[in-house]
Amino acid sequence: MTRGRSAGTRSMTRKNRGHESAYDTRGAVAARQFKPATHYLICKTWTCPLRLAAGRSSIKTALGEDDNIMSRPRERDPSSHSNPDECVVTHCAWDAVVDFTESKFFCTVRYNLVIVKADARALRLDTSALDVRSVAVDGNAASFTLTVPESAKPHLGSCLEIDLGGGAAEGDEKVVEIQYNTSPEASAAQWLPPSQTAGKKHPYVFTQCQAIHARSLLPCQDCPAVKMTYEARVTVPAWATVVMSALSKDETKQSTVATLENGCLQYEFKQPVPIPSYLFALAVGKLESRDISPRCRVWSEPSMVDAVAFEFSQVEEFLVAAESLTLPYQWKRYDLLCLPPSFPYGGMENPCLTFVTPTLLAGDRSLADVVAHEAAHSWSGNLVTNETWQSFWLNEGWTVFLERKIMTKVHGDDRYFDFAAISGWEDLKESVSLMPDKFTKLVPDLGDDDPDDAFSSVPYEKGLENFEKFMKAYFDQFKFSTVNSNQFKDFFETFFEDEASKIETFDWDSWLYKPGLPETPDFDRTLSGECEDLAASWISVDDGETKKGVLPHHDIANWSASRTICFLDSMLGTVADRKRPLARSTVEAMKAKYSMDQSSNSEILFRFCMLAIESGDDTMYPVIVRFITTQGRMKFVRPLYRALCKSEKGKELAISTFLMKKDFYHPICAKMVASDLLPSKKKKRSVTREIAHHLLVGATVGFAVAIGMSLLRGRKR
Numbered sequence: 001m002t003r004g005r006s007a008g009t010r011s012m013t014r015k016n017r018g019h020e021s022a023y024d025t026r027g028a029v030a031a032r033q034f035k036p037a038t039h040y041l042i043c044k045t046w047t048c049p050l051r052l053a054a055g056r057s058s059i060k061t062a063l064g065e066d067d068n069i070m071s072r073p074r075e076r077d078p079s080s081h082s083n084p085d086e087c088v089v090t091h092c093a094w095d096a097v098v099d100f101t102e103s104k105f106f107c108t109v110r111y112n113l114v115i116v117k118a119d120a121r122a123l124r125l126d127t128s129a130l131d132v133r134s135v136a137v138d139g140n141a142a143s144f145t146l147t148v149p150e151s152a153k154p155h156l157g158s159c160l161e162i163d164l165g166g167g168a169a170e171g172d173e174k175v176v177e178i179q180y181n182t183s184p185e186a187s188a189a190q191w192l193p194p195s196q197t198a199g200k201k202h203p204y205v206f207t208q209c210q211a212i213h214a215r216s217l218l219p220c221q222d223c224p225a226v227k228m229t230y231e232a233r234v235t236v237p238a239w240a241t242v243v244m245s246a247l248s249k250d251e252t253k254q255s256t257v258a259t260l261e262n263g264c265l266q267y268e269f270k271q272p273v274p275i276p277s278y279l280f281a282l283a284v285g286k287l288e289s290r291d292i293s294p295r296c297r298v299w300s301e302p303s304m305v306d307a308v309a310f311e312f313s314q315v316e317e318f319l320v321a322a323e324s325l326t327l328p329y330q331w332k333r334y335d336l337l338c339l340p341p342s343f344p345y346g347g348m349e350n351p352c353l354t355f356v357t358p359t360l361l362a363g364d365r366s367l368a369d370v371v372a373h374e375a376a377h378s379w380s381g382n383l384v385t386n387e388t389w390q391s392f393w394l395n396e397g398w399t400v401f402l403e404r405k406i407m408t409k410v411h412g413d414d415r416y417f418d419f420a421a422i423s424g425w426e427d428l429k430e431s432v433s434l435m436p437d438k439f440t441k442l443v444p445d446l447g448d449d450d451p452d453d454a455f456s457s458v459p460y461e462k463g464l465e466n467f468e469k470f471m472k473a474y475f476d477q478f479k480f481s482t483v484n485s486n487q488f489k490d491f492f493e494t495f496f497e498d499e500a501s502k503i504e505t506f507d508w509d510s511w512l513y514k515p516g517l518p519e520t521p522d523f524d525r526t527l528s529g530e531c532e533d534l535a536a537s538w539i540s541v542d543d544g545e546t547k548k549g550v551l552p553h554h555d556i557a558n559w560s561a562s563r564t565i566c567f568l569d570s571m572l573g574t575v576a577d578r579k580r581p582l583a584r585s586t587v588e589a590m591k592a593k594y595s596m597d598q599s600s601n602s603e604i605l606f607r608f609c610m611l612a613i614e615s616g617d618d619t620m621y622p623v624i625v626r627f628i629t630t631q632g633r634m635k636f637v638r639p640l641y642r643a644l645c646k647s648e649k650g651k652e653l654a655i656s657t658f659l660m661k662k663d664f665y666h667p668i669c670a671k672m673v674a675s676d677l678l679p680s681k682k683k684k685r686s687v688t689r690e691i692a693h694h695l696l697v698g699a700t701v702g703f704a705v706a707i708g709m710s711l712l713r714g715r716k717r
């Protein structure tokens with residue numbers, strides 16, 4: 001039982017919501033939150049101090065009934081052109097033909113729309129590089145414009161404004177149908193040639209919509225405050241399999257698929273839980289699957305599927321642990337797709353189907369915490385969603401907290417939580433040192449900024465506190481809906497109102513809005529101590545404090561990957577704090593003793609490469625180039641490119657490597673690496689001149705790298 005609310009309260013709230021089902025299949029929950037404030041709501045069933053200011057909207061259902069769960073202090077979303085305060089999309093039917101020859105999706109999208117402001121004259125949708133052919137409203141051709149609003153930043157794309165004709169009353173429903181096709185440059189999609197797949201025979205396409213890339217796949221209200229249910233029909237060549245962030249339309253079958261007259265296959269999906277646009281996802285390729293529990297299945301290219309099933313076999317255990325900490329799992333299936341190596345993130349929490357990078361395939365399940373993280377998003381992020389990207393910490397902070405709770409349960413050792421948190425703290429220190437002040441606030445003001453530029457460890461690590469007792473109530477309160485930082489604060493204060501004296505001194509303003517690093521928490525270091533001690537010994541070697549030639553005697557061959565990572569984190573942290581790299585001789589001695597340059601664990605290899613680059617050990621360049629050109633996970637690729645750029649020789653290598661391999665990367669990764677490599681002033685110079693210059697200068701280095709890479713071919717990473 002949660003404090004501040006009685007059992008009776010809870011059931012009454014449910015009853016008032018007027019539906020017994022876990023969610024509303026027409027997305028009425030999403031529609032509710034955009035109803036204008038018609039009166040001040042006093043929470044009858046819950047003594048809540050929510051002060052309903054002007055401009056806050058009440059929660060009335062699309063059907064017009066009150067739902068006194070929460071007020072909605074809506075934040076303006078600076079990352080969207082759309083107008084959900086006038087009309088809101090509740091359901092999407094997406095019909096797409098996948099054309100691998102043109103690298104395009106040819107699509108029709110049909111939206112169910114609810115008018116939330118009487119006489120709304122237009123529906124505004126976000127788009128990016130879409131070719132819109134026709135629009136119909138309620139079956140009649142409608143006029144539309146596709147424009148870039150004045151002063152809008154390029155990352156926002158264009159605004160598709162559709163004439164609704166006016167005269168509609170609040171609560172009216174409309175159906176809007178748009179025919180369009182995407183462009184090969186769609187930032188959400190990477191179209192891979194067969195050479196970039198494991199099988200080398202067929203092409204592959206996959207999407208990544210977070211934060212605001214869904215608009216390059218479909219015109220949409222691309223703001224997380226809008227949640228819609230969806231169904232999809234996707235037509236592909238006969239050799240291909242389609243997977244989506246959804247259920248098979250016929251849930252009794254693994255795939256709902258029909259063969260068309262022309263031999264193509266048509267897959268059908270449904271997502272009955274309302275989702276924000278950034279969770280819309282698909283992949284098409286030559287795929288195979290293995291069941292690993294009644295509700296979990298892994299997918300990948302056929303040659304990898306058994307390795308994938310082994311690596312992620314603990315998924316069911318993660319879900320059970322998460323359910324015991326939160327609420328029952330709401331998405332029915334939790335499948336997992338292991339993508340080709342250019343997937344730009346560790347994982348992406350696409351509902352019903354988490355996407356993961358193959359850099360997690362260490363062969364010993366040692367990197368499975370990323371899967372625990374993505375599974376945790378089934379509650380934080382997917383069920384309860386940040387209202388705008390400015391409250392991204394509510395998605396990620398909760399998820400990191402849950403991930404660590406899950407992994408602590410799985411390890412059966414309470415000290416694991418702080419062991420993992422210490423590593424996160426190092427990431428936070430690194431992000432705070434790298435990011436401009438404005439992005440080190442837990443709640444940044446995104447203004448004109450691209451959310452991709454604001455992304456760092458800050459929303460993941462900065463807000464963590466002991467929230468466990470509060471967690472279930474929070475998920476129950478905001479499930480199927482969205483939340484922002486003010487609502488979080490209100491809910492927290494209400495929940496803990498019996499302990500008002502303890503929390504009234506809490507400095508919310510500093511916590512939410514102050515830039516920089518908070519005070520170091522008092523971590524339990526009993527698990528990390530030995531790793532930190534070994535790092536300290538190597539630092540003494542580096543400082544010349546030990547007798548020449550005497551190295552730390554510790555044998556770490558039997559250490560778990562996470563202890564080795566902790567040791568390397570401590571080395572990197574110390575190097576950063578003292579602002580001086582390791583001597584090249586120290587790195588060479590570590591290499592000779594531990595062979596980390598040959599590690600098959602991507603997290604270990606990454607950290608060792610960082611130490612090596614900083615020390616000026618250019619004998620590591622072939623290893624580094626191979627690492628950054630055979631996988632495109634931004635967490636590894638971006639810091640390595642940036643570190644290379646700190647020396648002249650490294651910079652030439654970085655630029656020539658990127659120019660040679662930029663098509664290997666996902667468009668989001670290519671954009672971010674390009675902006676890391678080309679300082680903003682230079683970006684204004686002609687790109688052609690820049691490339692020509694570096695191709696010339698880089699040719700020699702590129703040749704050397706090619707030789708190095710061919711020597712390395714076949715060597716274990």
Ligand SMILES: CC/C=C\C/C=C\C[C@@H](O)/C=C/C=C/C=C\[C@@H](O)CCCC(=O)O
Pocket residue numbers: 210211344345346347348370389390392393444451452453454455456459633634635
């Ligand atoms: C305060 C920041 C504001 C907005 C940022 C929102 C989204 C940023 C966008 O760049 C997308 C991020 C997607 C992340 C997906 C998965 C991560 O958990 C991966 C973490 C890194 C890794 O393990 O590779």
Ligand SMILES: [Zn+2]
Pocket residue numbers: 373377395396399
């Ligand atoms: Zn996450």
